[in-house]
Amino acid sequence: EIAAHDPGIGLWLGWAEVCAERFGDSTRHLERAIAISRSIGQRHLTVGLLAVQAQALVFQGDGEGLASVAEAVTEAALLTTSDLYRSWASTVRCQASVWNGDLLAALQFGERALSAASTSTTPQTDLARVQLASALLESGEARRCRDLLTFPDDGEPNLPPFPLFEVFGLELLVRSELALGKLDRAADLIERAVGTSQRLGGHLPDAQARRAQALLLFARGDFKVSAKEAAASEESAAEAQSPVEAARSGVVRGTALAAGGDREAAAGVLEAANARLLDCGALRFADEAAQQLRKLGRDVPRHPKGARQGESRLGLTERESEVMERIGSGRTNREIAAELYLSVRTIDRHVSRIFGKLGVSSRAAAVSAYERQSTAKP
Numbered sequence: 001e002i003a004a005h006d007p008g009i010g011l012w013l014g015w016a017e018v019c020a021e022r023f024g025d026s027t028r029h030l031e032r033a034i035a036i037s038r039s040i041g042q043r044h045l046t047v048g049l050l051a052v053q054a055q056a057l058v059f060q061g062d063g064e065g066l067a068s069v070a071e072a073v074t075e076a077a078l079l080t081t082s083d084l085y086r087s088w089a090s091t092v093r094c095q096a097s098v099w100n101g102d103l104l105a106a107l108q109f110g111e112r113a114l115s116a117a118s119t120s121t122t123p124q125t126d127l128a129r130v131q132l133a134s135a136l137l138e139s140g141e142a143r144r145c146r147d148l149l150t151f152p153d154d155g156e157p158n159l160p161p162f163p164l165f166e167v168f169g170l171e172l173l174v175r176s177e178l179a180l181g182k183l184d185r186a187a188d189l190i191e192r193a194v195g196t197s198q199r200l201g202g203h204l205p206d207a208q209a210r211r212a213q214a215l216l217l218f219a220r221g222d223f224k225v226s227a228k229e230a231a232a233s234e235e236s237a238a239e240a241q242s243p244v245e246a247a248r249s250g251v252v253r254g255t256a257l258a259a260g261g262d263r264e265a266a267a268g269v270l271e272a273a274n275a276r277l278l279d280c281g282a283l284r285f286a287d288e289a290a291q292q293l294r295k296l297g298r299d300v301p302r303h304p305k306g307a308r309q310g311e312s313r314l315g316l317t318e319r320e321s322e323v324m325e326r327i328g329s330g331r332t333n334r335e336i337a338a339e340l341y342l343s344v345r346t347i348d349r350h351v352s353r354i355f356g357k358l359g360v361s362s363r364a365a366a367v368s369a370y371e372r373q374s375t376a377k378p
Contacts, residue, residue: 007042008048013033014029014033014049014052014053019163021202021204026056027053030049031053033049034053044080047077047088048088051073051088051089051091053069054096059240059242059244059245060242061279061280066092067317067318070096071317073088073089073092076089077089083117083120086112086113087117091109093109094107094131094135095131097109097135098131098134099285103138107132107139110135113132123162127162130149130159130160136148142177142180145173145175146177157189163202166196166200167197167205170193170196174190174216175215178219183219186215186216193208194209194213203242206236207233207234207237207240207242210249211229211230211248214229214233214252218256233252237249244277244280247272247282247289248285250270250276251288253269254269255270258295266296270298271289274286315357319350322340324354324370326339326340327351333351358370
């Protein structure tokens with residue numbers, strides 16, 4: 001009935017559930033809606049559904065799923081002629097790249113998303129600005145981050161009209177102002193963030209507003225209160241069942257505890273946050289925890305360069321592994337494309353990359369190398 005009458009309803013249901021912090025329900029419904037949209041050839045719906053699913057996965061802390069969706073939404077968008085859909089896809093790729101610590105790619109995708117969004121005036125395109133601003137801030141470009149999120153005439157916040165991104169954008173602005181030494185301006189923004197979070201009433205906005213407050217308290221040297229505010233932020237994020245948001249607040253709490261002289265407690269908090277962030281594939285944020293642990297004299301192994309979330313031990317992405325398994329079953333590229341709802345050209349590219357990664361030049365050799373390396377002991 002959904003396929004025949006209103007296949008787009010899944011998008012709105014999934015987005016409503018994301019905004020209501022019902023991330024598991026959102027993911028479940030979106031997966032069903034994506035399967036329906038692919039089965040009836042509604043490519044434009046597939047792009048939107050995948051973009052919303054990416055947000056649900058972010059808040060759930062599913063880095064592997066995010067990497068897979070980022071690739072899938074790009075493939076779906078490339079099958080259309082819409083700049084808007086390409087903007088959405090690049091926005092997701094920007095967000096996923098920030099997570100896995102590839103900031104250069106994040107900036108490239110973010111700029112691409114913003115450029116494609118310039119031809120559209122829909123509210124969703126504002127998300128491209130926010131994700132690019134996040135990538136800029138993580139790259140040390142605090143001033144550019146601030147400029148993207150404020151109006152040029154009066155410096156007032158220019159944020160997307162979506163509940164889960166209002167306080168997130170304000171937190172980015174607070175961090176930018178703190179990096180620029182503008183503590184009073186940061187305090188004004190925090191007051192607005194607190195008011196917005198109270199209006200929205202969700203756990204995540206509360207967690208983000210409290211984390212911003214903790215950062216300001218830290219900048220003012222009030223480490224004890226900063227740690228308490230960060231702990232409250234962790235609790236709110238945990239209530240929302242958002243592990244990465246909770247762990248990021250844990251990094252702030254651990255850093256404040258260390259600055260206040262409680263090094264043992266700080267190390268315990270930071271180690272727990274680092275482990276959780278690594279489990280979620282949030283390598284960029286795990287690096288922040290690891291950096292603070294090293295300042296405390298703890299030995300923290302570095303994750304292998306290039307070992308990004310979504311890659312298997314063989315170096316294949318999840319999508320490439322799906323293609324490789326079907327090659328092993330004897331399917332042709334056309335059959336694989338039909339089964340995965342992708343174009344034959346996209347499958348051709350995947351096969352070419354698989355051959356390069358496995359160092360082979362034929363399907364038979366690829367199957368042999370894949371099976372041999374998959375069964376090899378690590």
